[in-house]
Amino acid sequence: MNHTVTLDSITTARTRLDDLQAEIEAGARCAERIRADAFEMDNRVATYIRQTERLHSLLHCSDELKASIREQRTILRDLKLSIEQVRHAIRRRK
Helix, strand or coil: CHHHHHHHHHHHHHHHHHHHHHHHHHHHHHHHHHHHHHHHHHCCHHHHHHHHHHHHHHHHHHHHHHHHHHHHHHHHHHHHHHHHHHHHHHHHHC
8 A cells, every 4th residue: 555655656746747847848938938029129129119019928928937937836835745745655664
């Protein structure tokens, strides 16, 4: 029984690590889009009105990044719990 619990805990931890990696990558993509858009806009202050759509996109990406960071925090918290379950399962086996 303890062996099964340990394997399940490890599987859960691995899944959460995969989820965390996916969210980190999504956040990195958003951050890169923000950087690229901000860099382009920096050189075009005179054409601000034409950049309204980009500003909207930039704000949308910023919201996506915030959501991704919140999700990463949740996944990281769950991962910590999973790792703690693995530790407890290993201790019970000894």
